[in-house]
Amino acid sequence: MIREIGKRLFGANGASPDVEPVGARSAREGELERIVARISAIGSMILADAPSRDIFDAMVRGIVEDSGANFVVLRIARPGGDVFEMKACAGLGDVPAEPRRSLSVSRTTFLNLCGGGEPLADGFLVGVKKACAEPDGPVPCCAESPDRKILLAGIEENGAVTGFFTIGFFDGAPDERLVSQVKLCRDRVLLVLQRERAKEQLRDKERSLAICREELESVNQLKSNFLSVVSHELRTPLTSVKAYTETLLDNVDTIKRETLHDFLRVMDEESERIIKLVDNILNFSRMETGHLKVERTACNLNRMIEEVHVGLQAKFGAARIDTELRLPRHPCRIDADRELIAQLLQNLMANAIKFTPPGGKVTVTLEQEASAARIVVQDTGKGIPEDQIEKIFERFYQIDTSDTREHGGSGLGLAICKNIVDWHEGKLWVENVKDSGAKFVVMLPMKDIIVRQAASAGFIGSRRFERERYLTLLVEMLSEFLQARKASIMLLEKDQQILRIVAAKGLDSEFVQNTRLEVGDRIAGKVAQTGEPLHVFDIENDGEYGRANNTLFYGTRSFISAPLRDGDEIVGVINVSDHVEGREFTRADRELLEALSSIIIGMLKKLDAYELVSMNFEKLKEAMRASLEMREAWGSGNLVNLTLIALTIGKKLALDERSLTALRLGMNLYDLGLMRIPRNIRIKKEELTPKEREVLRGHPNIGFALTSPMHLEDRVMKMIRSHHEHYDGSGYPDGLSGSEIPVEARIVSVVDAFRALMSEGPYRRTFSLDEARAEIEKGALTSFDPDIVKAFVESLDDLGARDDKHELVLEAVEKELQEGRSERNKRPEMLQREPVKEEIR
Amino acid sequence: MKKGKVLVVDDEVNITQILEFSIGAEGFEVITAQNGEEAIEKARREQPDLIILDVMMPKIDGYEACRILKANPLTKNIPVVLLTAKGRDIDKRLGMEVGATDYIVKPFSPNRLVERINQLLSCHKK
Numbered sequence: 026m027i028r029e030i031g032k033r034l035f036g037a038n039g040a041s042p043d044v045e046p047v048g049a050r051s052a053r054e055g056e057l058e059r060i061v062a063r064i065s066a067i068g069s070m071i072l073a074d075a076p077s078r079d080i081f082d083a084m085v086r087g088i089v090e091d092s093g094a095n096f097v098v099l100r101i102a103r104p105g106g107d108v109f110e111m112k113a114c115a116g117l118g119d120v121p122a123e124p125r126r127s128l129s130v131s132r133t134t135f136l137n138l139c140g141g142g143e144p145l146a147d148g149f150l151v152g153v154k155k156a157c158a159e160p161d162g163p164v165p166c167c168a169e170s171p172d173r174k175i176l177l178a179g180i181e182e183n184g185a186v187t188g189f190f191t192i193g194f195f196d197g198a199p200d201e202r203l204v205s206q207v208k209l210c211r212d213r214v215l216l217v218l219q220r221e222r223a224k225e226q227l228r229d230k231e232r233s234l235a236i237c238r239e240e241l242e243s244v245n246q247l248k249s250n251f252l253s254v255v256s257h258e259l260r261t262p263l264t265s266v267k268a269y270t271e272t273l274l275d276n277v278d279t280i281k282r283e284t285l286h287d288f289l290r291v292m293d294e295e296s297e298r299i300i301k302l303v304d305n306i307l308n309f310s311r312m313e314t315g316h317l318k319v320e321r322t323a324c325n326l327n328r329m330i331e332e333v334h335v336g337l338q339a340k341f342g343a344a345r346i347d348t349e350l351r352l353p354r355h356p357c358r359i360d361a362d363r364e365l366i367a368q369l370l371q372n373l374m375a376n377a378i379k380f381t382p383p384g385g386k387v388t389v390t391l392e393q394e395a396s397a398a399r400i401v402v403q404d405t406g407k408g409i410p411e412d413q414i415e416k417i418f419e420r421f422y423q424i425d426t427s428d429t430r431e432h433g434g435s436g437l438g439l440a441i442c443k444n445i446v447d448w449h450e451g452k453l454w455v456e457n458v459k460d461s462g463a464k465f466v467v468m469l470p471m472k473d474i475i476v477r478q479a480a481s482a483g484f485i486g487s488r489r490f491e492r493e494r495y496l497t498l499l500v501e502m503l504s505e506f507l508q509a510r511k512a513s514i515m516l517l518e519k520d521q522q523i524l525r526i527v528a529a530k531g532l533d534s535e536f537v538q539n540t541r542l543e544v545g546d547r548i549a550g551k552v553a554q555t556g557e558p559l560h561v562f563d564i565e566n567d568g569e570y571g572r573a574n575n576t577l578f579y580g581t582r583s584f585i586s587a588p589l590r591d592g593d594e595i596v597g598v599i600n601v602s603d604h605v606e607g608r609e610f611t612r613a614d615r616e617l618l619e620a621l622s623s624i625i626i627g628m629l630k631k632l633d634a635y636e637l638v639s640m641n642f643e644k645l646k647e648a649m650r651a652s653l654e655m656r657e658a659w660g661s662g663n664l665v666n667l668t669l670i671a672l673t674i675g676k677k678l679a680l681d682e683r684s685l686t687a688l689r690l691g692m693n694l695y696d697l698g699l700m701r702i703p704r705n706i707r708i709k710k711e712e713l714t715p716k717e718r719e720v721l722r723g724h725p726n727i728g729f730a731l732t733s734p735m736h737l738e739d740r741v742m743k744m745i746r747s748h749h750e751h752y753d754g755s756g757y758p759d760g761l762s763g764s765e766i767p768v769e770a771r772i773v774s775v776v777d778a779f780r781a782l783m784s785e786g787p788y789r790r791t792f793s794l795d796e797a798r799a800e801i802e803k804g805a806l807t808s809f810d811p812d813i814v815k816a817f818v819e820s821l822d823d824l825g826a827r828d829d830k831h832e833l834v835l836e837a838v839e840k841e842l843q844e845g846r847s848e849r850n851k852r853p854e855m856l857q858r859e860p861v862k863e864e865i866r
Numbered sequence: 867m868k869k870g871k872v873l874v875v876d877d878e879v880n881i882t883q884i885l886e887f888s889i890g891a892e893g894f895e896v897i898t899a900q901n902g903e904e905a906i907e908k909a910r911r912e913q914p915d916l917i918i919l920d921v922m923m924p925k926i927d928g929y930e931a932c933r934i935l936k937a938n939p940l941t942k943n944i945p946v947v948l949l950t951a952k953g954r955d956i957d958k959r960l961g962m963e964v965g966a967t968d969y970i971v972k973p974f975s976p977n978r979l980v981e982r983i984n985q986l987l988s989c990h991k992k
Contacts, residue, residue, distance in 0.1 A: 257922060260951035260972045265880040267973035272888045275977065284887075291880050 056091065056202065063087040064209045077217050081113035084210045085190075089115040092203040094192050098163065099214070100130060101180075101188035107132050109188060134159045135189065139177055147204055147211075148178035153194065163191040180211045188214060258302055262295035269295075308368075309437050309444070324366055326357045326391055326398055326469075333370040334389060337378065345383040351390040355607060357398050359471050361449050366469075369445045372438040373402045373465050380406035380463070393605055394508075394657070396501055396530075397451070400467040408457040411705070417455065418443040442467075456708060459785055468657075496528035498649055499625055504530045505653050506621060506693060507585075507614055508662075509601035514625065515542070515549055516589075516597035524553055524598060531603065549586055549598045556595050558587040560615045562845045583609035587618045589626045599625060606662075611841050613669050620689040624735065648731045651697040658700065659780065666835050668692040671776045673820035674813060680768065684740060687769055691744035694737075695773050698728025698745065722757050725749055740769050748773040751808045763810075771810045775801060775817050778808070783833060794821075794828035868895040870915035870987050875905040875931070876949065877923045885918065888976040889983065902926025906934055909941045915987055918979070919966075921950035921957070929964050936965035945986050949974070 067087070070080045085097040096116030100109035111128040138156055142149030154171050156162040164175055175193035179186045190207055192199070269292045273280065280288075334350055341348050377387040385405035392399045409417060418439050442465075446453040451469040458464050496514065504512035511531035515524045524542040526532075545554045552559050563582045584602035588595050599622055604610060656664055671692050675685050699707060702724050706717045713721060729746040747761060747770035754762030756774075766774075782797035792800065798818060805811040825836025872894045874885045882898040890896045897912055899905040901923055909917060917935070921928035928948055935941045945967040950957060961969045967986065970979060 257951040261878060264951070264973040265878070265884070268881065268884045268888070268976050272884055272976050275888075276891070288884075291883075295880065 060087075060091050060202065060206050060209075063091065064206070064213070067210070067213050071213065071216055071220065074220075077221055078113070080213070080217055082115070084213065085113045085115040088190075088192065088203070088206055088210065091206060092192075092200065094203070095194050096192070098128075098191040099188065100163070100191070101214075101218070102132070102186070106185070106187075109135060112188075130161050130163045132186075134161050135163070135177070135179075135186070138163070139179070142177065143174075145176070145198065145204075147208060148176050148190075150174045150195065150198065151177055163189075164193065176207075178207050178211065180214050182215055182218070187218065255302070255306065259299065262298040262302075265295040266292055266299075305437050305441065309441050320362055321360045322363055323358050324361045324363050326359060326366075326400070327352045328356070329363070329367060330370060330389060330391055330400070333367060333374060336371075337374050340375070340378050341387070344378050344381070346378060346381050347384075347386040349386065349388045351388065353391060353393055355393070357391060357393040359398050359469050361469065362445075365445045365448065369442050369467070370400070372442050373400075373467070376438055377402050377404040377406075377463075377465070380404055382406065385462075394505070396471055396505055397657075398469045398471065400469070401464055403458060403462060403464040405462040408461065408463045409455060411457070411709070411711075414455055414457070414705070418453065454704075457710065459710060493528075495628075497530075499628060500528040500530045502649055502653065503599060503601060503618075503621060503625070505656060507601045507610070507618060508605045508665075509610075510603035510605055512599070512601045513537075514589075514597065514599050514629075515553075516629075517544070517553065517595070524549055527597075549600060552586045552588050552598045553595055556588045556590065558585065558615060558619055560585045560610065560612070562609050585610050585615050585618050587615070587622050589622050589629070591626055591630065596626065596629075609842055609845055611838060611845075613665060613672075613838070616672075617665075617668070617689055617693070620686050623686070624690065624737065627737075628735065648697070648735050651700045651728075651731055652694050654700040655697045656693070659696070663780070663833060664693060666833050666838070667776050667780055669824060669835060669838065670779075670817070670820050670826070671772050673824060674772050674775070674816045675769075677816040677819060678768065678772075678812065683738075684769060687738055687740035687744065688772065690737065691741045691769060691773060692776070694728075694732060694741065695744050695748050696724070696728065696777065698724035698726065698731060701727050701731065722749070725758050740767060743767040744770045744773050746770075748777055750774065752810050753807050755807070766810075768810075768813075771813050775809050775813050778804065779817070783828070783831065791831045793831070794826060794833070869893045871895045871897065871912065872983060873897050873899065873905065873908055873912065873914040873917045875899045875902070875918065875923075875928075876920040877901055878920075881920070881949075884976065885979070889980060892980050892984070894983070902928070902931035902934075905931050906938075906941075909935055909944060910938065913940075914944060916983060917944055917946045918983075919946050919948055921948055921961075929960055932961075932964040932966055947979075947982065947986070 063083075064087075067080060067083055070083060081099050085099055088094060088097045094116065096114065098114040098117075099112050101112045102108070103110050109130045109132065138151045138159065139149040141155060142151035151174060153164055153173050153175055156164045156175055157171075163177065173194040173196055175191055176195060176199055178190040178192065180188040180190070190210070192203070192207070269288050273285070273288050330350065330352065334348070374387065374389065381387055381404040387405075388401075388403045390399075390401040390403070392401075443453055446467055446469070449469050451467060453465070453467050456464045456466065500512050500514055503514070504510070509531075511529075513526050513529040513532060516527050517523065518525055522544050524544065526537045526540050529537045542550050544550050548559055548561070561582075561584055583604065584600060586598055586600045589597040589599060599618065601610070601614075601618060659667075668689060671688050672685060675688050680688075702721055706713065706721055709717070725746050725748060729742060732742065732745055744767070747759065747766050750756035750759065750761045750766045750770065751774075752763060752766070752771070754760055779797055779801055782792040782800055783794070785791050798821060801809065801814055801817060805814040823837070825840075827834050827836065869892070872889050874882050874889070874896060875898070876882050876885075877900050879900070882900070886896045886898060897908060897914065899908050903926055905917070905919065906926075908914075919928045919932060923931075926934075928950070932946050932948065935944065935946060942965075946965070947968045947970060948961045948966045949970055949972060950961075951972045958969050968982060970982070
């Protein structure tokens, strides 16, 4: 089957006669001419823009025909460059498909073979036997020529191999004419590749142009929507003003006094309407073009909400809408532009009034989280169609333009809100509430100053700033997880005797910079010395650490301090204080802080490594951000309670301390993959389509991938990956069953199901505690491990779980806080009373 | 003796109120309606000589109301003047297609509207 290789080409094992006969010389010239003709034909094909495939085919066919080689294969690197793919081959026609070797060759194999081959001027001679030993060797069929050789001729571009020819078979060195033919072909291949790239670029440009055009068209559409809405909105009050003025002028002498009064009132109101509209439009366009001056000052959100709410009382009354304010006890302060925030509140509430029918209700809620303020404006209107939920913040967008008559408005109100929130680097979104109404949610960050300062000083992108930003993120995480207004990370200086604050939240920046604490000194120093965490319930009355405390500065008198350990060595201390709810920290809080310390030390080590080598910083941040989002979505308080339930189950099953630590962390992280699922799927109320369900089911794997740069313990990773596995093997993603599912993941799956039942879900109302428990018991043996279900039910009883308007409440936690308070209060010691301005614990 | 009966339809009370005043001052009897449904009902029952009909109204808009009026033998001969804040050609054409007699763009002059009413009614009566 293998073609005899002509002696003329390969010089009969290298032995070529010194003097060629005249006939032979003219024969060789004839061959050369043929080769030249062929190469120029290929050149013409390139000029004529023939398909690359045809050009490559002509090349390899030419080499086989002119040189008499058995076969020629051309391979080109795929994008990314790790694999060479076959683009053209010749001489393989009669080789059956089966004995053909793989057509793609990895770069590693190629480089290995070249390295072990015999170097020639333009390639490497490699033994067939050797080439066939590789699983993806480049020889299509080697069974029949084990003793001969093949030529690997690389095609180089900018110093990298972008493809290569495989030509065979040879007994000695290939003929120089073959070599020059390959050389010429190689240059043509490069030309073709460059041509393809240029075409691809052109296609890219065309695509982006098309996108541009689409965007322009939609902007145009918006513009004409705007014009029609605004012209209508302006014409309506103008019509009244014009009609009343003219009528008044005509009848100025005869008109009755009360009618006159009536007319003037209408004219005044309608002029007011025009002014407001024009203001809105101007404001908006100023914001769009960045001409509005923003001034951040401390704003008391409680008071601002109250003020705007009072201002709207008349409107609530006229629309016959009931209204309720739910504000936290402690005033919630943020750094923001007062006027803009007032406009935001005004627009959101006015919007809610507009879309709520008489007899309905508008509820405004303010909640403070550790690093953000959350404002929720909820109405009982007809809600927002799901397909429009993303669009309503676009400028000039109105759900139904025919609705404008009913509701009024320029379609600018929500777009302005969106701009205001964007300016404060917050988030604004809307959700439909089951059964009725829409819920607008604003999250305004209480940003750490460090980030903003660094950003304005132009540090962004520099390594130093990256480190700072990263540390800030770690502190944010601490503060968010523990719901502490103040948090800090301290590290031991090189001499191991001085603690310094490397990142802090909620502390005065001067204080952060100047604080140096000796080991053994004060509370943080003690923790660094002993390696034991300290949980102080009440600083003023604590026997050992008691001292006068500057409550103005600290807010609360309870704090926790835990060591950072790298193996046996203590490298620093983390501290939290000032719980956002104003309560003391509990034992569960302390245990979570200890569990977090292991993550933080792992990340700090990565950070140091980053400064030496490099680290995928963005990925790590992404993971942390997702974990914060999960807390936001589940509710921090809720997550604390659920973690406590999971731990109680773990203790009932006699799990060891490492498992319990894994549970503590895992409960805070297990669903973070869900945060990367598109929102419309995550919060969809209707049944999901099969496609959407598939996307949703990807979340354990996404979470797994997201957290991998955090270098968490294996058990925690398994909780993230396997918390949707079912006891009977019907779960996902791996279809594990029974004890194949790690026990921690089995616990999480029960607790997560319980959480899901207690919150709102697709096609059903929220379950009460008793109903949810019954539902879980029903799932024993099918979805859940029956032992864990049993332990779960007992844990609920032990912890005194009850539901308070569908909020899960654990009496055990409340009791612990109360006991702590009364016990500490019994102690009479009153220590030195002079105010200590700033002190780190 | 009143000169005739005019039905004014607009969901803005300010507009119906001022038209009631200025058309009434010209010696016409004026009745009002706040929406399309009410307009159709009152047109059937009261048999006005002319209808001033706003276009942009919730539920049944002016075009739709006009179409319904023109489809009903009881009301199809009553001339309809559309009032609209939209001044584009397509809106005028739409108005003519549903059988409106005339088309007035907001903001408008009440005097001119009254002139139009006078004209239309004297033509109509002849």
